[in-house]
Amino acid sequence: MDGEIFDEQDPVKLYVPKRERREKFTIDARAPIGVFDSGIGGLTVVRELMRQIPDERMVYFGDTARLPYGAKSRDTIIRFSRQIVRFLKTKGVKAIVIACNTASSHALKTLAEENEIPVIGVIYAGALSAVRATKNGRIGVIGTRGTVNSEIYPKVIQSISPGIRVFQKACPMFVPLVEEGLLHDSVTDEMAARYLQELKEKYVDTLVLGCTHYPLLRSTIGRVMGEEVTLVNPAYETATELRDILAREKLLNPGDGNMEGKYRFYVSDLAENFRDFANSILPTEHLEAKKIEIEEY
Amino acid sequence: MDGEIFDEQDPVKLYVPKRERREKFTIDARAPIGVFDSGIGGLTVVRELMRQIPDERMVYFGDTARLPYGAKSRDTIIRFSRQIVRFLKTKGVKAIVIACNTASSHALKTLAEENEIPVIGVIYAGALSAVRATKNGRIGVIGTRGTVNSEIYPKVIQSISPGIRVFQKACPMFVPLVEEGLLHDSVTDEMAARYLQELKEKYVDTLVLGCTHYPLLRSTIGRVMGEEVTLVNPAYETATELRDILAREKLLNPGDGNMEGKYRFYVSDLAENFRDFANSILPTEHLEAKKIEIEEY
Incomplete structure (x- = not known):
């Protein structure tokens, strides 16, 4: 290199x-x-x-x-x-x-x-890791509105492996929930269930935690997505x-x-x-x- | 003047x-x-x-x-x-x-x-209005952490009418909930019930909406507090x-x-x-x- x-x-x-x-x-x-x-x-x-x-x-x-x-x-x-x-x-x-x-x-x-x-x-490290992890070629990405609207994850993932389908979902309430320390809380569970439902319906087998706050919600996100979905922490x-x-x-x-x-x-x-x-x-x-x-x- | x-x-x-x-x-x-x-x-x-x-x-x-x-x-x-x-x-x-x-x-x-x-x-206008509205001399104030920690509402209210008791509660999730447009939502109901429970237990008869976002949650806050509580909008x-x-x-x-x-x-x-x-x-x-x-x- x-x-x-x-x-x-x-x-x-x-x-x-x-x-x-x-x-x-x-x-x-x-x-x-x-x-x-x-x-x-x-x-x-x-x-x-x-x-x-x-x-x-x-x-x-x-x-x-x-x-x-x-x-x-x-x-x-x-x-x-x-x-x-x-x-x-x-x-x-x-x-x-x-x-x-x-x-x-x-x-x-x-x-x-x-x-x-x-x-x-x-971004790149997270995208590469997700590409390596997916078996069915369907990757989910969650992040802030800014990250999701920038389309950066789909672009990078598809530049690495053009056949992969990427499904994104902005989760704007996750940052304030983390900042308020509501890591294990029924409100966080409810928001996670709502945000992630769409991605579950797309049968993604890999989910990129595309915001540095999100690894702190890993257990909640993992429970909602199910253990068959690999969570990628770009950090x-x-x-x-x-x-x-x-x-x-x-x-x-x-x-x-x-x-x-x-x-x-x-x-x-x-x-x-x-x-x-x-x-x-x-x-x-x-x-x-x-x-x-x-x-x- | x-x-x-x-x-x-x-x-x-x-x-x-x-x-x-x-x-x-x-x-x-x-x-x-x-x-x-x-x-x-x-x-x-x-x-x-x-x-x-x-x-x-x-x-x-x-x-x-x-x-x-x-x-x-x-x-x-x-x-x-x-x-x-x-x-x-x-x-x-x-x-x-x-x-x-x-x-x-x-x-x-x-x-x-x-x-x-x-x-x-x-602040002053809201405090004065609350002092005029209370009958039992017990006023609640909700706001951001900054406003609540500054103790400005208790100070101003008590400078207007020293005998009044003021009970405060910071509601940090209300701003992101409003910014996300979740004005009528079960998550907002849950957060409101949690934040306001303390103030209900203090029998306040007047509640100052001490953040300019909060009037947009008026119906939720009013329902949780009950119709006998006067909501004061400083705006x-x-x-x-x-x-x-x-x-x-x-x-x-x-x-x-x-x-x-x-x-x-x-x-x-x-x-x-x-x-x-x-x-x-x-x-x-x-x-x-x-x-x-x-x-x-």
């Missing part, structure tokens, strides 16, 4: 800029990985990165002042994402993970083209892909440097539930988040 | 700056009223303003790129509100209505002190108060000027549901909303 998988003709692949572009810069393998999301959902990606590449340092940014991204327009999401990338680059990151399906749908191509470090989203696949890219590009952290402040968390608003949520899903102790003024970047 | 009800010692009252401050400026009675909200909820206030002061022109701003405000911090809400006021002033507004309980809770005092035109929120009282202030300050629009573009709507993101929602609740036809970059103000 050799840094050549960036392809103008095929904008759906993982974005690693061409080597000649990147060699103008010196990327430090000991630098942290930048990860961002609209708020807390991206922490499910951080959790996977911590598991799969435990020697890596990370700088996380959650745009809690402007969340949720799900129903906002493409232009707005690109503008917000550019500000965030400018902020993350002030922290000297060696790669950027867009840990948000909506932002990956709208902004990945732009950000990858504009930056000299690898920028990856969660897992994204971590694997990033590990492979870093290895290939010789950018894996050797783990021998200063690990003070190994994981740093920044938010645009000190919403009380960010810290609680992060502490509940991440294996770190006493995580602290620092507020920054993202609009100044 | 004569413009003297602005009172540093009593920051809960309506904010009309002192006359000597304002007389440095010439306020045109034919200028529009500026109204803002985090998104669509404030349109319930616009609807009341259209009914009660039909000769007034209005400029509305909905911060759809950064909604919802309900769970965001005081600092962030003040920063956002200042940007919005700067934008509205470029449209030459003669008065500003903060048509959002969360923003009124956090930003009214600051905005009123910083501006030479009248700035009013929705109605706010429109009445604004009419009185404009009359007293000789700022009512005589209605004889150019009424082209009488109502203008601006948003920070062209979310598809803004126009649909506005067209469904306002009596204007074919309302159009224009997108602006609020972060530049």
Whole structure:
């Protein structure tokens, strides 16, 4: 592959800029990985990165002042994402993970083209995993309105395997239900039953959890869909892909440097539930988040 | 009153700056009223303003790129509100209505002190109306987490009538349910029953709908609370108060000027549901909303 998988003709692949572009810069393998999301959902990606590449340092940014991204327009999401990338680059990151399906749908191509470090989203990894998992060629995708309307999952899945049929359903209430902590609740059960009925009627055998909040509803979604349906969590696949890219590009952290402040968390608003949520899903102790003024970047 | 009800010692009252401050400026009675909200909820206030002061022109701003405000911090809400006021002033507004309980809770005092035109929120009018309505001296207040945590309604109500007991309950799922159009739905019924049970057990006889989205759930909330409980919609009282202030300050629009573009709507993101929602609740036809970059103000 050799840094050549960036392809103008095929904008759906993982974005690693061409080597000649990147060699103008010196990327430090000991630098942290930048990860961002609209708020807390991206922490499910951080959790996977911590598991799969435990020697890596990370700088996380959650745009809690402007969340949720799900129903906002493409232009707005690109503008917000550019500000965030400018902020993350002030922290000297060696790669950027867009840990948000909506932002990956709208902004990945732009950000990858504009930056000299690898920028990856969660879509391609999730799509590839779903293609590998399906046996009957019928894949369901659930996500925010933004992700579903962008048609990115059907496009990517069909670019990988043209014969596959993709059925999408936006589940806009899932994010607020997760943010309110109603992970195991009769209201969540009812909304899940309603949203997923359509996909069950399409006999999908694989379902992509196309929003980083949704893995937290995995048990509810799994129960409604039935155990014969494979649930794909793009966070897992994204971590694997990033590990492979870093290895290939010789950018894996050797783990021998200063690990003070190994994981740093920044938010645009000190919403009380960010810290609680992060502490509940991440294996770190006493995580602290620092507020920054993202609009100044 | 004569413009003297602005009172540093009593920051809960309506904010009309002192006359000597304002007389440095010439306020045109034919200028529009500026109204803002985090998104669509404030349109319930616009609807009341259209009914009660039909000769007034209005400029509305909905911060759809950064909604919802309900769970965001005081600092962030003040920063956002200042940007919005700067934008509205470029449209030459003669008065500003903060048509959002969360923003009124956090930003009214600051905005009123910083501006030479009248700035009013929705809290005082709603509180006064509730005080007038209660017979047993037990008032319930429902709102976002931000509004409830600010304790603004209890403070204002008790400053008007110290003996009254106020019971609050945050209802964070109500905003997404309204935004998703689930106004008459079993899930909304279930959430309402859960949120309101506590207040029923306190025997409140008056309930303040302390979020501009909530009047759209009036029938559900009324059914759960029972017909003996008076529901107070601060939008109605706010429109009445604004009419009185404009009359007293000789700022009512005589209605004889150019009424082209009488109502203008601006948003920070062209979310598809803004126009649909506005067209469904306002009596204007074919309302159009224009997108602006609020972060530049």
